[in-house]
Amino acid sequence: MIKVRRIGHATFETPDLDKQIDYYTHVNGLALIAREKSRAFLATKTGQLVVQLERADKPSCAKISFEVAPNEDFADMARRLTAVGIKSEVRSDAIPGLPKVLSFKDPKGTTLELYSEWSFPGRDYPVDGVGPLKLGHIAFQVPDPQAITKFYCDVLGFRVSDWIQDFFSFLRCGPDHHSVNFIRGKIVRMHHIAFECKDMSHLQSACDVLGRKKIAIIWGPGRHGAGHNVFIYHRDTDDQIVEFYTELDRMTDEELGYFDPRPWHVDRPQRPKVWDPAAAGLVWGPPMTPDFIRGRDM
Numbered sequence: 001m002i003k004v005r006r007i008g009h010a011t012f013e014t015p016d017l018d019k020q021i022d023y024y025t026h027v028n029g030l031a032l033i034a035r036e037k038s039r040a041f042l043a044t045k046t047g048q049l050v051v052q053l054e055r056a057d058k059p060s061c062a063k064i065s066f067e068v069a070p071n072e073d074f075a076d077m078a079r080r081l082t083a084v085g086i087k088s089e090v091r092s093d094a095i096p097g098l099p100k101v102l103s104f105k106d107p108k109g110t111t112l113e114l115y116s117e118w119s120f121p122g123r124d125y126p127v128d129g130v131g132p133l134k135l136g137h138i139a140f141q142v143p144d145p146q147a148i149t150k151f152y153c154d155v156l157g158f159r160v161s162d163w164i165q166d167f168f169s170f171l172r173c174g175p176d177h178h179s180v181n182f183i184r185g186k187i188v189r190m191h192h193i194a195f196e197c198k199d200m201s202h203l204q205s206a207c208d209v210l211g212r213k214k215i216a217i218i219w220g221p222g223r224h225g226a227g228h229n230v231f232i233y234h235r236d237t238d239d240q241i242v243e244f245y246t247e248l249d250r251m252t253d254e255e256l257g258y259f260d261p262r263p264w265h266v267d268r269p270q271r272p273k274v275w276d277p278a279a280a281g282l283v284w285g286p287p288m289t290p291d292f293i294r295g296r297d298m
């Protein structure tokens with residue numbers, strides 16, 4: 001089994017590269033570290049690549065990169081993918097800080113790029129806007145969340161942190177409660193991308209940034225049950241849902257198998273479980289707005 005350790009960066013296709021660069025640099029708070037004719041690369045203020053933009057006809061999350069253990073052998077990973085019927089190739093696409101990736105498509109058609117070697121393409125960038133700490137997770141809508149969850153666990157080494165009934169899974173590849181999640185829907189598409197803020201005060205500043213820019217908060221602030229993150233959601237210039245969050249549950253010891261004890265946990269200790277939708281969605285906060293639910297086709 002391949003053991004994915006950490007989410008790296010997301011690649012978005014966009015019909016309007018300039019508008020997306022403007023959103024990511026002046027609202028989201030990332031730094032533009034490289035710009036080509038039809039591609040752009042954005043890093044956090046600490047200098048870690050988290051978003052790649054590529055010009056295309058319509059918006060989509062086309063690729064996600066993941067870090068694997070430093071000793072993972074590319075030929076061996078390729079063999080393990082071949083054994084489950086997946087063709088992969090080693091690519092060097094001149095991505096800042098990422099010299100070599102093993103590229104393949106997951107069963108829902110998203111390109112995954114695995115890497116073991118990387119470097120910070122820069123450091124200590126001054127940023128405008130929110131300025132998140134890192135890329136936290138990416139949620140996808142898929143027709144069969146069970147099947148894709150099984151693939152991510154069996155082939156890529158993810159673990160199930162929680163389910164909401166049988167329609168929404170949360171998977172971890174490191175201490176964070178989830179780095180990917182899958183919600184049932186008729187067509188495959190990204191549901192939302194989430195960036196981590198430092199604390200509640202940072203999240204409050206994020207609300208102020210969105211307010212100043214006249215960008216609606218389409219759900220939140222509130223605290224989820226599953227994962228217990230405090231969240232706000234808005235839509236970017238391509239109508240993609242973007243979450244800022246803080247205080248996500250963490251499992252620091254896999255053998256112990258529970259999330260770090262927190263005052264807001266109902267179960268002591270809090271272990272992975274199947275949630276009832278009402279409790280999983282909100283511990284506190286306002287209900288989802290129609291603009292958050294828009295486009296969902298469960």
Ligand SMILES: [Fe+2]
Pocket residue numbers: 137139192194243
């Ligand atoms: Fe999320």
